[in-house]
Amino acid sequence: MMNSFFNFIDLHNGEEKREKVLENVISNISFRGSNLWILACAIIIASVGLNVNSTAVIIGAMLISPLMGPIVGAGFALGTYNFPLLKKSMKNLLIATVVSLTVSAFYFYISPFKDVQSELLARTSPNIYDVLIAFFGGLVGIIAITRVEKGNPIPGVAIATALMPPLCTAGFGLATSNYSYFFGAFYLYIINCFFICIATFFVVKYLKYPSVIIDSVYEKRIRYGISALILVMIVPSFYLAYNLFNEKKFIKTAELFIQKEFDNKGYTIVYKKLNYNSSPKSIDLAFLNKKFNPQEIASYNKILVDNGLSDTKFIVRQSSEDVKSEILNEINKNIVNVSAKDIAISKLRQELDGYKISDSTLLYEIKAIYPSVHNISYGKIEEYPKTDSARLSFVLMYSGKMANKEQFKNWLEIRLHEKDVKLIENPKE
Incomplete structure (x- = not known):
């Protein structure tokens, strides 16, 4: 086994x-x-x-x-x-x-x-x-x-x-x-x-x-050398991982503190910055309407220790100029992100427009001119005509007998302003 x-x-x-x-x-x-x-x-x-x-x-x-x-x-x-x-x-x-x-x-x-x-x-x-x-x-x-x-x-x-x-x-x-x-x-x-x-x-x-x-001597040297290098490489990475763990822990604890002391009490926060790398660490907030006096800020700094946030300072931005500048900075960051998303959406829309056929009367016209044709479906597909580049072609599938297929094809090309329309007869009919 x-x-x-x-x-x-x-x-x-x-x-x-x-x-x-x-x-x-x-x-x-x-x-x-x-x-x-x-x-x-x-x-x-x-x-x-x-x-x-x-x-x-x-x-x-x-x-x-x-x-x-x-x-x-x-x-x-x-x-x-x-x-x-x-x-x-x-x-x-x-x-x-x-x-x-x-x-x-x-x-x-x-x-x-x-x-x-x-x-x-x-x-x-x-x-x-x-x-x-x-x-x-x-x-x-x-x-x-x-x-x-x-x-x-x-x-x-x-x-x-x-x-x-x-x-x-x-x-x-x-x-x-x-x-x-x-x-x-x-x-x-x-x-x-x-x-x-x-x-x-x-x-x-x-x-x-x-x-x-x-050679056993060379082999031992290589093993000792590799072991020493592994230690040299791993030790700093452990320290950085420990530091990352503490940073994530700080952010999570700070978020819980903000939710408990401010969000749950209905205070609207317009600016928030959690700084782990400063000494001491800081929780930097600005509120829409709420104003804090020095005694209240001092009491919140004491509460931080009870919430597991030792060596952390609570800062409130209450100056209108400070709040305004920070809000503008956040808005500018969001505008950059939104602009990038808008560009991506615009590109996708342009690509989709290439496949879209916005002609609501086409189906009725085909049925009126060619009554023997039914089960009609049409759209645009990508073709690769012996090259790496693709081109869009209009394809129409239909059922039924058609007396003059070439005439129907020419009419569709003129009607849709397409150079090469493909007609496919449904083989099941």
Whole structure:
């Protein structure tokens, strides 16, 4: 029973020839010519995606990025103690990293839009969850590479491990001299590279790929080195994850406090800002009508401790100028968001209008001129006439006998101002 279970999960089932796997790994390491151009283009695409806050564009850049090659090569080289291959992989990874940082920094330097969007901000504070994503993504990647049937995990690994966005965010940090962004994003990039590499190392060891150099001293050194690096990488990420947990906890507790003390009492809040990173932390509010005297504000600051919000200051904006400026800022932010949604809706409406046939009398005219035709249905469909581009064509399906089909077709083309109308007779009739 146990033997059948282990056979069921054995990674040796469906394994590709090892010479072919090695050849495939080596071929994807080098960054020369086309690979370098593809990388530069992918960096530009990812930078634009971060700039305009488009998740779809960022995913597209991750799919075409060739960055995984030298990272997997380094892990493969470590697993087989192939130091010339490790040297080559690290050299090419360094080239790719420098090129990526240079291209992204140049793009953000010349870009007129330097606002920090949510997609960009998400890459500045890595934590333990990023470690898990990189490690298990790397496992999937190397397992897929060692299979005869590659399947579709590779594109998913490229998206999940997300090597491109952190590099572009680091480039943004360089271009705007925001070094906290640079170090945070570059740390995330190093985490992704390192744990993809380590996952590759473990799978290569598990599959027992032959070592180039069999030396117990080298093997021990590599193991100790990897263990030390894992600790160096994981410890800061645990701290950042703990910090993120505390921030989420603070926001949740603060929201409950606001709901209990103000929302439930009917006070209308026109401005709210919860600042976890200030010292002390702060809850900044402005109300539509309610005014607080200094004694009331002091009492609320005391209540904060009872509600689990120690080291937190309660601030009320009561100056009309302060309230006005904050409300205007919030309105401007909402206008930007609404404008983006309006543009997207407008584009969708334009696309739908291309398919729409707003002619209520057409069906009655057809029945009056061609009474033998019935069960009529019509609309526009996309055609691909031996090219990658599509065109819309009017198609009409009908039942019944028609004496002169060509005359009917010509009439429809003139009536609808369409160049090529397709007539399809219902085969069931």
